[in-house]
Amino acid sequence: MKVPIRGRRAVQVTELMRRxxxxxxxxxxxxxxxxxxxxxxxxxxxxxxxxxxxxxxxxQVKGDMLQAGQKAKDALKH
Structure with missing residues (x-):
């Protein structure tokens, strides 16, 4: 069942999905x-x-560093 999301809540959900x-x-x-x-x-x-x-x-080092940076960024988001 779809629940319509309107207004500010819709913006928050959309931003979360984009991230x-x-x-x-x-x-x-x-x-x-x-x-x-x-x-x-x-x-x-x-x-x-x-x-x-x-x-x-x-x-490999470059990829590992980028992954570590992304993990740190994700940790700060939550």
Missing amino acids: MVMGAGKKIEHTAETAKGKTKEAAGKAVGNETLTAKGKAE
């Missing part, structure tokens, strides 16, 4: 960054390319 969707999208992006780094690192190790391995590790 949830944006937060989920960011989390996916940051997780993908970490996964991409892991893939590069593994490929670098497999072919013996130290530069690719280092770039992979750097991307």
